[in-house]
Amino acid sequence: MAPTAKEQLSEVKNLLDLLVDRGIAVTRTSVIQQHMGRGRSRITWPRVGVEPPWDAPAETPATYRAWLEAGAYSARLRDGALLQISFDYEDDELVAHRLCFMPCPYDLLDDEIRDWDIFEAIELLSGSSADQVRVAGPVRFDFDQRVARPGHSASHLTLVSPQTRIPTVAPLSLGHFVRFIFRHFYPDEWTANAFLREWGMEYAKHTIEVDDTYEVHVGWTTRF
Amino acid sequence: MVEFVQGLVRTVGYRQDLARDVASALRGLPLTGVFYLGYPVLSTAGERVEIDGLLVSREHGVVALLLRPTPPAANDAARWAALSDEQDRVAFAVDANLKRYDSLRVRRDLAVPVEVVTVFATPPNVPAGQAGRYVAPDTLVEALNDLRGVEDQFWRHLNAAIQHTSMMRPPKRRANATRAGSRGQLLQRIESEIANLDEWQKKAAIESPEGPQRIRGLAGSGKTIVLAMKAAYLHAQRPDWKIAVTFYSRALHAQFASLIERFMLENGDEPNWENLQVLHAWGGTGRPGLYSRMADAVGAPARDFRYARAKFGNLTEPFAGVCRELLEIVTSSDDAPQLFDAVLVDEAQDLPPSFLQLVYHFTKSPKRIVWAYDELQRLSEATMPSTDELFGVAPGGASLIDLRRGENDPETDIILPTCYRNTPWALTVAHALGIGAYRPEGLIQYVDESQLWLDIGYEVESGSLQDGQEVALRRRADATPRFFQELLSPEDGVQHKRFESETDQAEWLAESIETNLGLDELDPDDILIILPDAYTSRRSGDTIRNALERRGINSHLVGVTSSPDIVFSRDSVALANIYRSKGNEAPMVYVVNAHLCVQGYELQRLRNTLFTAVTRSRAWVRISGIGERMQKLEEEVQAVVDNNYRLKFKVPTPPERERMKVIHRDRTDDERQQLEQNIEGARRLIQMLESGELDPDALPGELRSLGQVLRGTPDGTDR
Numbered sequence: 001m002a003p004t005a006k007e008q009l010s011e012v013k014n015l016l017d018l019l020v021d022r023g024i025a026v027t028r029t030s031v032i033q034q035h036m037g038r039g040r041s042r043i044t045w046p047r048v049g050v051e052p053p054w055d056a057p058a059e060t061p062a063t064y065r066a067w068l069e070a071g072a073y074s075a076r077l078r079d080g081a082l083l084q085i086s087f088d089y090e091d092d093e094l095v096a097h098r099l100c101f102m103p104c105p106y107d108l109l110d111d112e113i114r115d116w117d118i119f120e121a122i123e124l125l126s127g128s129s130a131d132q133v134r135v136a137g138p139v140r141f142d143f144d145q146r147v148a149r150p151g152h153s154a155s156h157l158t159l160v161s162p163q164t165r166i167p168t169v170a171p172l173s174l175g176h177f178v179r180f181i182f183r184h185f186y187p188d189e190w191t192a193n194a195f196l197r198e199w200g201m202e203y204a205k206h207t208i209e210v211d212d213t214y215e216v217h218v219g220w221t222t223r224f
Numbered sequence: 225m226v227e228f229v230q231g232l233v234r235t236v237g238y239r240q241d242l243a244r245d246v247a248s249a250l251r252g253l254p255l256t257g258v259f260y261l262g263y264p265v266l267s268t269a270g271e272r273v274e275i276d277g278l279l280v281s282r283e284h285g286v287v288a289l290l291l292r293p294t295p296p297a298a299n300d301a302a303r304w305a306a307l308s309d310e311q312d313r314v315a316f317a318v319d320a321n322l323k324r325y326d327s328l329r330v331r332r333d334l335a336v337p338v339e340v341v342t343v344f345a346t347p348p349n350v351p352a353g354q355a356g357r358y359v360a361p362d363t364l365v366e367a368l369n370d371l372r373g374v375e376d377q378f379w380r381h382l383n384a385a386i387q388h389t390s391m392m393r394p395p396k397r398r399a400n401a402t403r404a405g406s407r408g409q410l411l412q413r414i415e416s417e418i419a420n421l422d423e424w425q426k427k428a429a430i431e432s433p434e435g436p437q438r439i440r441g442l443a444g445s446g447k448t449i450v451l452a453m454k455a456a457y458l459h460a461q462r463p464d465w466k467i468a469v470t471f472y473s474r475a476l477h478a479q480f481a482s483l484i485e486r487f488m489l490e491n492g493d494e495p496n497w498e499n500l501q502v503l504h505a506w507g508g509t510g511r512p513g514l515y516s517r518m519a520d521a522v523g524a525p526a527r528d529f530r531y532a533r534a535k536f537g538n539l540t541e542p543f544a545g546v547c548r549e550l551l552e553i554v555t556s557s558d559d560a561p562q563l564f565d566a567v568l569v570d571e572a573q574d575l576p577p578s579f580l581q582l583v584y585h586f587t588k589s590p591k592r593i594v595w596a597y598d599e600l601q602r603l604s605e606a607t608m609p610s611t612d613e614l615f616g617v618a619p620g621g622a623s624l625i626d627l628r629r630g631e632n633d634p635e636t637d638i639i640l641p642t643c644y645r646n647t648p649w650a651l652t653v654a655h656a657l658g659i660g661a662y663r664p665e666g667l668i669q670y671v672d673e674s675q676l677w678l679d680i681g682y683e684v685e686s687g688s689l690q691d692g693q694e695v696a697l698r699r700r701a702d703a704t705p706r707f708f709q710e711l712l713s714p715e716d717g718v719q720h721k722r723f724e725s726e727t728d729q730a731e732w733l734a735e736s737i738e739t740n741l742g743l744d745e746l747d748p749d750d751i752l753i754i755l756p757d758a759y760t761s762r763r764s765g766d767t768i769r770n771a772l773e774r775r776g777i778n779s780h781l782v783g784v785t786s787s788p789d790i791v792f793s794r795d796s797v798a799l800a801n802i803y804r805s806k807g808n809e810a811p812m813v814y815v816v817n818a819h820l821c822v823q824g825y826e827l828q829r830l831r832n833t834l835f836t837a838v839t840r841s842r843a844w845v846r847i848s849g850i851g852e853r854m855q856k857l858e859e860e861v862q863a864v865v866d867n868n869y870r871l872k873f874k875v876p877t878p879p880e881r882e883r884m885k886v887i888h889r890d891r892t893d894d895e896r897q898q899l900e901q902n903i904e905g906a907r908r909l910i911q912m913l914e915s916g917e918l919d920p921d922a923l924p925g926e927l928r929s930l931g932q933v934l935r936g937t938p939d940g941t942d943r
Contacts, residue, residue, distance in 0.1 A: 017770070027766075028785075030773050030779060030780075046778040046780075048778075048785070048786045048795070048796045049793055069787035071785045071787075117783060117788075119787065126510075127510065127528070
């Protein structure tokens with residue numbers, strides 16, 4: 001059964017606490033429920049400082065730095081990657097989400113700077129040669145029923161380029177996102193931490209258009 | 225008596241002599257007010273209006289003085305017309321400038337009288353019917369007697385307008401502070417009180433000697449605002465000058481730029497950032513600093529953080545190292561380009577002497593270098609390093625920087641004695657904890673010159689500041705803003721609390737902050753939680769943040785979950801370690817885990833940390849910690865309270881001060897490592913003796929008695 005807004009908030013907090021507790025994440029921000037009026041609320045991170053420009057290209061180091069400085073993330077992993085976890089509800093029905101994994105464009109685990117303050121390290125590394133910047137854009141699962149139209153599915157995956165909208169069969173649950181990221185991007189942590197492998201998934205109603213199912217898309221089977 | 229504030233006088237020659245004569249005429253007059261020389265500089269319709277002197281007095285209102293050499297002949301109508309026009313332009317500019325302030329208007333008119341007087345070096349022969357006032361220095365006073373004064377209700381507002389401090393009005397309206405007597409309302413009143421610069425701040429901001437100037441004061445005495453005002457003033461007076469404002473903390477960049485812009489806009493002017501440069505001392509990627517500017521100027525590589533850390537080691541040494549490296553290049557070639565006409569340095573206590581020496585080399589004669597220094601930020605150090613230690617000496621040994629001055633010359637060494645940030649109770653507690661005044665084991669550190677206590681606003685209540693004597697010090701009434709005593713109380717100003725666990729502490733903290741944000745009508749950005757120990761701050765911070773989150777209170781860990789450049793946020797309570805807290809302040813400060821600063825082998829550093837943490841508070845400070853060590857700290861704080869916020873101690877003799885420095889000093893990384901190994905060795909020795917694994921008699925001669933003591937009583941019996 002799909003979680004309510006309150007349950008989702010708890011689930012996100014639990015996840016973030018565990019990530020920090022196990023040393024997978026270095027830090028996390030608060031998890032809040034923002035009430036946006038007309039029964040709509042957002043489970044997200046709070047605003048600190050200047051709001052980063054959300055329309056800037058997500059795949060640039062400048063965007064990474066803007067998100068980091070503004071605290072616009074849910075957790076920061078040891079290698080500097082950011083997780084953004086945000087769910088929109090209307091009266092306890094999920095209507096939108098933003099689940100984003102933003103790899104760090106710099107090698108923060110480099111021996112020389114591994115123990116540095118991240119902002120000092122980023123400042124130094126952002127002045128380095130462009131050759132040393134890693135090419136790895138964000139992996140983002142978005143869902144928003146309101147913007148669905150042909151060619152822009154309600155739930156989709158964006159990666160490599162901001163224009164991509166690879167349809168997914170349904171909105172993701174937190175469990176789907178967490179398992180996907182850690183299984184494929186952090187295999188060591190995946191293997192070492194049972195809680196990741198055991199994190200439950202909820203299966204939402206499919207939102208994918210039939211025509212999209214004939215093309216390459218992202219899907220999963222419901223496990224009963 | 226009229227106060228004198230000597231700013232930059234335009235050009236040398238007749239104006240300086242005439243200015244001296246005018247000052248002599250005014251000196252000793254029984255007036256209430258200030259005479260500004262070379263201030264202000266106004267703009268109207270894009271045109272600069274220069275005023276040579278401004279007398280602002282209760283008795284005679286606002287009198288702008290224009291200094292001119294020789295008066296025209298009585299029949300030189302054209303020149304007299306030009307002089308009259310000049311007076312009209314100045315009068316209009318001053319009138320227009322002051323009319324912007326609602327507090328100085330009555331309906332559409334300016335409520336304070338404004339006059340312009342042209343002072344000639346020799347008595348003028350004024351044609352009959354000539355409009356305006358024209359005098360020589362010896363007839364100036366007579367001319368003033370004709371002028372009407374300022375009504376009482378406008379006097380304070382007039383001073384604020386003249387000193388441009390009306391731009392320092394509180395940025396927060398505090399619309400949510402509606403409950404009478406809430407902390408939010410009290411803050412509203414406190415913030416509105418800090419509108420006028422005091423006598424020392426005025427002097428420091430405007431007085432401009434032909435050479436170096438030192439500004440000293442406690443943290444919270446207004447040095448940054450004074451420097452910003454000075455930068456704006458120098459830039460307005462000398463727009464062609466290359467002026468640099470530099471500092472240690474990155475967060476000051478935005479503060480300086482904003483203050484300077486605001487001060488200049490008050491005059492209808494804007495800064496030219498090409499000539500007035502606000503530069504972090506070192507700089508960073510994409511952000512040039514003063515150091516990198518100087519390196520570029522001599523074609524030397526500007527070293528970055530990675531190079532410096534790799535070559536010079538720990539946290540404080542890297543910048544000093546790269547400055548020394550550049551200084552060697554500069555002094556070996558001896559032809560450093562003179563980049564700056566004036567350099568203003570804030571937080572000089574945090575900058576290495578090698579940096580200040582570089583500044584010296586790159587500044588034109590007469591070396592207009594102004595440096596602001598936090599007194600007693602490190603409680604064990606001398607008043608501050610001497611100017612020779614800071615700036616170096618010439619090859620023959622002569623001082624490069626000399627702060628001596630003539631009797632009526634502008635001040636070169638200004639102390640700002642009043643602390644506007646901290647309540648007198650918080651300040652006294654901070655000093656007491658910092659030096660260990662009430663520590664049963666004795667003082668931890670002490671200043672080299674006891675005179676410093678008097679300089680920073682204490683007075684001797686009993687005893688004497690002579691070495692070896694008992695003394696009791698208290699804050700001087702004139703060094704404490706009145707509004708603290710009127711609006712706050714010592715019991716509420718400083719509180720302490722002990723807990724059995726970090727969880728208990730975190731729960732109490734969250735509950736207190738919930739009250740602060742609710743009943744107390746404070747905002748999240750009014751609160752700062754300080755974690756004194758940087759190494760454990762993240763873990764402790766998480767415990768606290770979880771407790772806050774459970775009560776629906778957002779929080780962030782400065783420099784960890786968000787940018788180190790942004791400490792406060794409207795919607796989130798800030799937690800910061802001591803390094804991120806420096807330079808910042810908040811009305812409500814929680815110093816948590818204070819027990820970590822009570823004892824240890826680098827006690828001076830630990831106690832300095834505690835001092836810095838407590839002095840971040842603008843109104844209320846809460847000191848909390850865990851266990852037995854916190855109990856010891858509570859006893860020290862309580863001793864301050866029980867002694868009615870006096871500092872009572874025995875002034876240490878020089879040998880005692882030296883011993884303190886040795887025992888409690890900061891250690892290098894190698895020393896720390898060695899010490900920890902020795903402690904571990906001693907611990908192991910004790911274990912072996914206690915378990916019987918080692919017989920004390922087996923120890924070498926000099927250690928045998930120690931072994932017996934560790935094992936039991938000196939006669940060898942067990943405890």
